[in-house]
Amino acid sequence: xxxxxxxxxSLVVHEGDTVTxxxxxxxxxxxxxxxxxxxxxxxxxxxxxxxxGIEKKSxxxxxxLDKKELFSILNITATQTGDSAVYLCAVGRTSRQLTFGSGxxxxxxx
Amino acid sequence: xxxxxxxxxxxxxxRGQQVTLRCSSQSGHNTVSWYQxxxxxxxxFIFQYYREEENGRGNFPPRFSGxxxxxxxxxxxxxxxxxxxxxxxxxxxSWLGTEGYGYTFGSGxxxxxx
Numbered sequence: 001x002x003x004x005x006x007x008x009x010s011l012v013v014h015e016g017d018t019v020t021x022x023x024x025x026x027x028x029x030x031x032x033x034x035x036x037x038x039x040x041x042x043x044x045x046x047x048x049x050x051x052x053g054i055e056k057k058s059x060x061x062x063x064x065l066d067k068k069e070l071f072s073i074l075n076i077t078a079t080q081t082g083d084s085a086v087y088l089c090a091v092g093r094t095s096r097q098l099t100f101g102s103g104x105x106x107x108x109x110x
Numbered sequence: 111x112x113x114x115x116x117x118x119x120x121x122x123x124x125r126g127q128q129v130t131l132r133c134s135s136q137s138g139h140n141t142v143s144w145y146q147x148x149x150x151x152x153x154x155f156i157f158q159y160y161r162e163e164e165n166g167r168g169n170f171p172p173r174f175s176g177x178x179x180x181x182x183x184x185x186x187x188x189x190x191x192x193x194x195x196x197x198x199x200x201x202x203x204s205w206l207g208t209e210g211y212g213y214t215f216g217s218g219x220x221x222x223x224x
Contacts (some may be wrong), residue, residue, distance in 0.1 A: 004151075004152075026184070031211070032209070032210045032211070034213065036215075041198065041200075041217040041220075042114075042200070042215045042216060042217040042218060043200070043215045044151070044215075045212065045213070048207075048209055048210065048212060050209050050210055083132055088153075089154055090152075090153075090213075092210065092211055092213070095158075095159060095165075095166050096141055096143070096166070096204050096211050097143070097155050097159065097166050097168070098143070098144075098145075098155060098202070098213060099155065100116040100152030100153045100154070101150075101152050102150070102151050102152045103152050104151070
């Protein structure tokens with residue numbers, strides 16, 4: 001059965017800290033791995049990763065995929081209170097169905 | 111700005127009733143998927159429509175059904191509502207980019223069954 005596991009489930013840090021969120025997967029017909037940020041309702045797109053070892057960066061956020069070991073990490077440097085959210089990892093299959101992990105709840109304290 | 115709009119934003123229904131949720135996606139996004147997100151969980155795939163035909167279904171009973179229309183709008187219908195159907199229902203449209211399929215989510219409909 002396909003599964004996507006995220007860790008930690010929750011994380012509390014202070015502004016300025018660096019955090020690393022983990023995502024491991026076992027999914028058939030893998031096509032891509034995606035990261036989303038969910039603050040209230042709509043998950044908002046962060047990254048799509050399809051190739052191993054190529055880091056994607058957007059401001060203070062970065063992500064990388066390891067297709068051999070079947071995991072991805074999302075790094076956030078110099079965290080801000082606005083980074084507080086649930087971060088979702090999802091694997092896209094060739095059928096275009098997304099399989100999500102249960103998310104990591106990040107809380108950034110001032 | 112999401113490009114995918116859902117309605118209503120929230121509603122309350124009684125167990126046993128039926129509900130219809132609506133989604134309008136962007137022109138050209140010919141695949142729409144529906145997800146159920148229970149509190150504290152990641153979204154779970156319900157089903158997917160491509161060119162008005164269902165072409166993938168998750169582990170949900172037949173009382174969950176859908177439609178996709180030529181104008182890229184879509185509906186999710188749930189019959190005989192149960193308390194466990196209380197969740198955020200998300201609609202997503204997918205599109206083919208240079209690296210693969212991207213997915214844009216709507217803001218969801220929060221359904222409470224009492």
